[in-house]
Amino acid sequence: MPIQRLAAELVNQIAAGEIIERPASVLKELLENALDAGAQSVQIDIEAGGLTLIRVRDDGRGMTAADLPLAVESHATSKIGALDDLEHIATLGFRGEALPSIASVAALQITSRAAAESHGYCLTPSESATPAPAPHPPGTTVTVRDLFHAVPARRKFLRTERTELRHIQELVRRVALGRPEVGFALTHNGRRLLDLPALGPAAAERRVGELMGSGFVDASLRVDAEAAGLRLQGWLGLPTASRGQPDLQYVYLNGRMIRDRLVMQALRRAYSDVLFKDRYPAYLLHLQMDPARVDVNVHPTKHEVRFRDSRLIFDFLHRQVERALAQGGASAAMVGSPEPAGSADEPRPGGGSMSGAAPAAPAPQTGALALPLAEARAVYSDTLTPPAPEGPAATESVPRLGHAVAQIHGVYVLAESASGLILVDMHAAHERIVYERLKRQYLDDGVARQPLLMPVAVSVTPAEADLVEDSQPLLEAVGLEVDRVGPEQLRLRGVPALLAQADGEALLRDVLADLRVDRGAVAVEQRQQHLLATMGCHGSVRANRRLALAEQENLLREMERTPNIDQCNHGRPTWVSLGMADLDRLFLRGR
Numbered sequence: 001m002p003i004q005r006l007a008a009e010l011v012n013q014i015a016a017g018e019i020i021e022r023p024a025s026v027l028k029e030l031l032e033n034a035l036d037a038g039a040q041s042v043q044i045d046i047e048a049g050g051l052t053l054i055r056v057r058d059d060g061r062g063m064t065a066a067d068l069p070l071a072v073e074s075h076a077t078s079k080i081g082a083l084d085d086l087e088h089i090a091t092l093g094f095r096g097e098a099l100p101s102i103a104s105v106a107a108l109q110i111t112s113r114a115a116a117e118s119h120g121y122c123l124t125p126s127e128s129a130t131p132a133p134a135p136h137p138p139g140t141t142v143t144v145r146d147l148f149h150a151v152p153a154r155r156k157f158l159r160t161e162r163t164e165l166r167h168i169q170e171l172v173r174r175v176a177l178g179r180p181e182v183g184f185a186l187t188h189n190g191r192r193l194l195d196l197p198a199l200g201p202a203a204a205e206r207r208v209g210e211l212m213g214s215g216f217v218d219a220s221l222r223v224d225a226e227a228a229g230l231r232l233q234g235w236l237g238l239p240t241a242s243r244g245q246p247d248l249q250y251v252y253l254n255g256r257m258i259r260d261r262l263v264m265q266a267l268r269r270a271y272s273d274v275l276f277k278d279r280y281p282a283y284l285l286h287l288q289m290d291p292a293r294v295d296v297n298v299h300p301t302k303h304e305v306r307f308r309d310s311r312l313i314f315d316f317l318h319r320q321v322e323r324a325l326a327q328g329g330a331s332a333a334m335v336g337s338p339e340p341a342g343s344a345d346e347p348r349p350g351g352g353s354m355s356g357a358a359p360a361a362p363a364p365q366t367g368a369l370a371l372p373l374a375e376a377r378a379v380y381s382d383t384l385t386p387p388a389p390e391g392p393a394a395t396e397s398v399p400r401l402g403h404a405v406a407q408i409h410g411v412y413v414l415a416e417s418a419s420g421l422i423l424v425d426m427h428a429a430h431e432r433i434v435y436e437r438l439k440r441q442y443l444d445d446g447v448a449r450q451p452l453l454m455p456v457a458v459s460v461t462p463a464e465a466d467l468v469e470d471s472q473p474l475l476e477a478v479g480l481e482v483d484r485v486g487p488e489q490l491r492l493r494g495v496p497a498l499l500a501q502a503d504g505e506a507l508l509r510d511v512l513a514d515l516r517v518d519r520g521a522v523a524v525e526q527r528q529q530h531l532l533a534t535m536g537c538h539g540s541v542r543a544n545r546r547l548a549l550a551e552q553e554n555l556l557r558e559m560e561r562t563p564n565i566d567q568c569n570h571g572r573p574t575w576v577s578l579g580m581a582d583l584d585r586l587f588l589r590g591r
């Protein structure tokens with residue numbers, strides 16, 4: 001075939017292929033246009049999963065008769081005017097591509113009235129290039145019918161009406177979560193599916209509760225941090241409320257929903273210490289920055305962005321989220337303050353009581369954890385044997401985790417707190433304490449190592465022995481001294497001093513398992529952290545160990561000083577609290 005110029009119609013259809021994959025993508029473009037026009041309220045009507053009808057009506061600034069034909073012309077936009085404008089895009093749209101693309105694959109009609117006009121105009125590009133007068137309140141209605149009718153290739157790829165509707169609902173959720181100040185209503189085949197009133201800033205949490213479930217708000221921490229011209233606000237799901245899939249993760253950059261690798265990695269990293277593989281945190285975050293610091297013009301759907309100072313942004317996100325999570329426990333129930341009542345039939349996990357905007361609290365006293373090396377011993381005898389060093393929390397009338405009352409079946413410690421009852425899983429709690437100590441040492445001057453008087457011989461597979469040979473620097477960094485002494489033989493000569501009492505062979509086998517899994521492109525720092533967490537489990541008190549009351553009390557005080565204490569190294573809760581109201585409810589008191 002000789003080279004020939006493509007017809008404008010075909011060019012638009014090809015361009016549409018990039019932007020419009022399914023009905024939800026059409027809706028996304030229309031909603032973005034409505035928001036860019038300053039709409040306060042948006043009505044969305046869908047029929048047959050969007051295949052026959054997608055209609056969006058807004059009360060934004062509208063378009064004049066002269067605007068309308070331009071709106072459906074390729075590369076015509078009111079949002080940028082010069083190359084420079086691309087460097088600081090503050091609107092959701094900027095390409096001038098969406099409406100012409102939609103017009104090339106569906107029947108489009110736009111009716112609009114600019115605020116200053118006495119009536120509106122209607123344009124149906126497939127019928128006429130000139131708008132006709134039409135009644136309309138100030139604002140715009142865009143109607144899209146018979147999507148992909150003329151593009152059978154695309155139509156074939158569409159799923160059932162139900163699936164397309166699911167995508168549409170998810171989209172509306174995402175958009176509405178990002179803009180609580182705008183009202184949204186959604187109908188499908190005439191049935192009302194969503195009705196979200198516009199909310200003031202103080203009431204934004206209501207929409208979050210409505211769309212993410214009230215469980216999310218209850219089991220999350222509020223974050224609001226600012227540094228280096230960046231602001232991060234929103235809700236961080238507690239590690240103990242993690243999920244089996246990443247389905248509740250929402251990030252907005254200057255009001256634009258994004259799915260950005262860098263942002264997701266920073267969050268994954270921040271959570272990695274309190275959450276284990278295969279678990280996903282829930283979060284809803286708004287990131288705000290000068291639009292000049294980010295390029296949104298890198299991807300057709302604009303979901304991915306490019307930050308001009310990506311390292312700084314990664315560090316900011318990582319640090320703020322990590323800090324918020326670590327302080328979660330400290331800011332939970334302040335000493336002596338009553339905790340909000342949880343639900344009687346579902347006691348909330350440790351930290352569940354910290355929902356809402358908890359008052360800022362001093363960072364946990366991590367300094368108190370670093371043991372003088374000479375004194376480093378098996379950590380549990382150290383932690384659990386009286387007398388305890390007086391921690392800051394212990395000087396108050398009732399410490400945050402209360403006073404120990406009893407131990408139950410060698411597994412749980414029962415304590416009386418200012419607001420009711422606290423139950424601690426002592427093994428889980430201790431796991432976290434040991435891990436945080438190891439980490440502290442690792443960051444300060446390296447994990448203190450203790451040579452074994454009797455080196456332990458361990459038989460392994462040749463592959464495992466290779467692995468140990470290849471991982472020497474990593475193993476050394478986490479306090480393990482182990483060499484290969486034969487094709488299938490290892491010798492363990494030293495372990496972290498904190499784990500001197502642990503079963504060396506079991507420790508080494510777990511480390512090997514961890515090394516095997518983690519081989520890949522994981523950052524060294526993270527692999528070390530994983531290893532420390534794995535090892536931390538070996539230093540902790542085993543279930544069925546009887547603790548004296550003073551030892552129980554020490555465990556509670558140690559917990560109060562430990563960062564991230566609300567969950568063990570695997571993300572399970574370490575303590576739960578039952579307030580007096582919860583207890584009263586259990587006994588039907590006051591009814």
Ligand SMILES: Nc1ncnc2c1ncn2[C@@H]1O[C@H](COP(=O)(O)OP(=O)(O)OP(=O)(O)O)[C@@H](O)[C@H]1O
Binds near residue numbers: 033060099139
């Ligand atoms: N709901 C609306 N209310 C007011 N003006 C609108 C509306 N929808 C579209 N317009 C006008 O039509 C123009 C073209 O819209 P279109 O979506 O095609 O491009 P864009 O939003 O500028 O860029 P993008 O292709 O990135 O979405 C917009 O720049 C805007 O001026």
Ligand SMILES: [Mg+2]
Binds near residue numbers: 032
């Ligand atoms: Mg647009």
